Amino acid sequence: VSTNIRDHEIDWSNSIFLSMQFEVGRSGKFNEFLTTFLKCLSVDRIEYVENWYQEQTDQTEDAEIGDWVVQRRCPHLRADLTKTGKVDDDGILTCSMHDWKWDLNTGRCLSTSGHPIRSTKIDEVTDAVLREAS
Template identity: 40%
Template sequence: DGDELSIFPDQTEFISRLDTAGRRGLTNVPGTTIEIHPGSIDVTHPMPVEEIESIFTDKRTYLRNYQADWADWLRDLKAGWNPPTTDLLTTLQEWWGPLLEMAPTLCAQVGANVLIRTGELEVLIDFPNGEVRAHAGEPFAFSFDIPRELVETVAAERAVDWSNSLLLSCRFTAWREGEYNEYVYNFFKSLSRERMRRAEAEVVRKLTPADELEGVVEPDIQIGDYVVQRRCPHRNADLEAFGEIDDCEFVCTLHGWRFDLETGRCLTASDLPLRIKHVE
């Protein structure tokens, strides 16, 4: 209702802070067009200003209406989720066991057991020993409680990035003992041999002292008809693993950063261009 503390303040809060700083903020919703001219800015919204304001002043009603608009779609989506099988544990063991074996450095950085509770099944990922097995009461430092049908669905699809395929849905609860550990989530983003090979290389590179990396120049790589630098200028993601061409844009799928395919100009930020060249 607008009174709750949130780490995701809405546009009105940002615009208020801009106003306080003596700057002009513009409300922007899907369908809004903003035309910038010398000396003026024209804003055209897809609906009356009063309706846009009500999105922020009466959030509960807006979200209930939004929920109702998508209710049929969500019902059909859930109807397509996979029912429980009898071999989910075996599936995860055969899938994840070889990946853990490929990534000893990543496993060492997790350094603890991770528990997945899904229905009546409790799966333990033993990162220190590189094993996946049924939980038998061992201690763990991280846990996820995920509906069984969701795990069955992404397992049946062999989804290689559970961060996007499952965790971003927020249809789970999580617990941890101690600090956030990015390597747990790196594992769930890298559920294929190619991705895990890249993830392990990233960890090794990150842990290598800077003076040992100084002077090391990585060769450019080719993706489709384009030669591009190996590392994303955002967070050094390996573009051989995370780079994709999407129409006239080059995308780093790790964090969704986009670049103009022909010029390398960053479309997500203004000061991080990508070196890219079309192969004749």
């Protein structure tokens, strides 16, 4: 550890853990955040990782697609649905990136279990709220 500090090492996971021979075990889930922290001990790397994690959250901004307001990022692989999403007349959103589909009336993913989407049909009330926000 002191050598890494002295040398201003920015990837401790490789310099410490891969240079040692030992056995470990864990109870519970893999701690992705700790491992990422140990790989990113520089300003440039930590900025990159913070931006990457921010993109992975489903709490992105909402966007209008057709008559719907949906979360902008696809729950599958984070594609920008304003570019890859199409809504048909039945309220089914398809992301052209991998052809995943959602029922916007319920938010349920039709392609696999899980991966719901945030969606609201634009009506007069929604339209008024959107106009106020802009």
